[in-house]
Amino acid sequence: xxxxGVFERIQEEKYEVSRVVFGSEPKxxxxxxxxxxxxxxxxxSNSILLxxxxxxxxxxxxxxxxxxxxxxxxxxxxxxxKAQLAMKLQYERIKVERKKFSKEQKEEKKRDNSR
Numbered sequence: 001x002x003x004x005g006v007f008e009r010i011q012e013e014k015y016e017v018s019r020v021v022f023g024s025e026p027k028x029x030x031x032x033x034x035x036x037x038x039x040x041x042x043x044x045s046n047s048i049l050l051x052x053x054x055x056x057x058x059x060x061x062x063x064x065x066x067x068x069x070x071x072x073x074x075x076x077x078x079x080x081x082k083a084q085l086a087m088k089l090q091y092e093r094i095k096v097e098r099k100k101f102s103k104e105q106k107e108e109k110k111r112d113n114s115r
Contacts, residue, residue, distance in 0.1 A: 005031065006083045007042055014047035017086040045090040 005020040020042070026034070061069070 001025075005034075006087075007035070007039070007044075008083050008086075009044065011047075015082060015086060016044035016047055017083045017090070018042040018044045019087060045086055046093065048086055048089060 001024075003022040003025050005022055005026075007018045007020065009016050020034075022031075022034075
């Protein structure tokens with residue numbers, strides 16, 4: 001089982017998050033020591049305005065889908081944290097960038113093969 005640490009920082013209304021995998025359960029002093037030595041080396045997500053996090057939650061969706069979502073949320077009491085939402089937004093951004101890069105590579109390869 002792996003333990004994951006989520007480090008958050010808020011600067012000037014901007015929210016950033018970083019994820020660290022610790023491995024086995026770390027002791028409190030190990031987490032503190034890691035934080036003291038490596039906090040400034042951590043790679044944080046792109047800054048997200050705190051207002052944008054709320055906007056991402058309130059995206060317009062189909063009425064039937066909204067009903068299903070409401071039913072599902074009332075069954076499950078689990079609520080995502082700001083950090084989880086920020087990591088999800090970062091993941092989605094990276095996914096889009098990766099698709100764009102992959103498409104560009106395919107087009108470049110296609111152009112090279114046609115020469």
